[in-house]
């Protein structure tokens with residue numbers, strides 16, 4: 570962002586310099602028009618700094634490499650989640666590669682407070698495999714908890730789900746034992762404890778990224794927990810059977826963004 574601002578400023582000042590150039594009117598006929606066109610191109614580039622290119626610079630997911638991580642005290646992240654709420658669980662279009670099973674929560678069921686700002690839990694959904702990676706490693710399943718502030722800023726948490734055990738995750742099983750198998754099919758799940766789907770320790774990686782499905786909007790605040798929660802093999806296989814072609818976006822370039830690690 571700093572580099573972009575710098576470019577923007579330097580284009581601006583170049584444009585300004587061209588405008589005041591006293592030599593302009595003394596150029597041979599025909600040249601001034603070209604020159605004005607040249608100046609206008611710079612002016613347009615300065616005012617509209619290639620929206621498309623900018624839109625692609627801060628995308629998610631990313632591979633979190635420890636060499637790129639800054640350990641720095643970060644603002645406290647406080648979760649206030651309901652221990653008994655209702656979910657509307659929807660299949661958004663299996664087996665489409667950008668679809669998932671989404672659990673929509675009731676208004677007020679959960680929020681995250683960060684730097685005196687509240688982000689309200691809207692829904693959570695799953696990707697196979699997990700979308701983020703740590704040191705090049707993914708888990709077979711990832712869960713995204715999507716929060717939104719009143720100014721529409723998004724904060725999304727990724728929780729890694731590790732399979733390989735016979736122990737069923739009892740809370741997630743309220744969703745997984747009867748996953749809506751067909752597109753647009755929905756189920757209501759009652760008495761769901763949202764606290765049970767967060768990792769016990771709240772250490773996190775944090776960075777600024779984007780939505781991982783169209784329209785890939787940027788300005789999304791990402792929180793990635795290194796601690797995993799466990800699901801059973803059968804729970805994993807049940808989800809994967811609905812999305813045989815997987816439903817995760819490929820890793821995106823970091824492009825010099827900062828990743829922070831917070832112990833709390």
Ligand SMILES: [Zn+2]
Nearest residue numbers: 694696713781
């Ligand atoms: Zn997602």
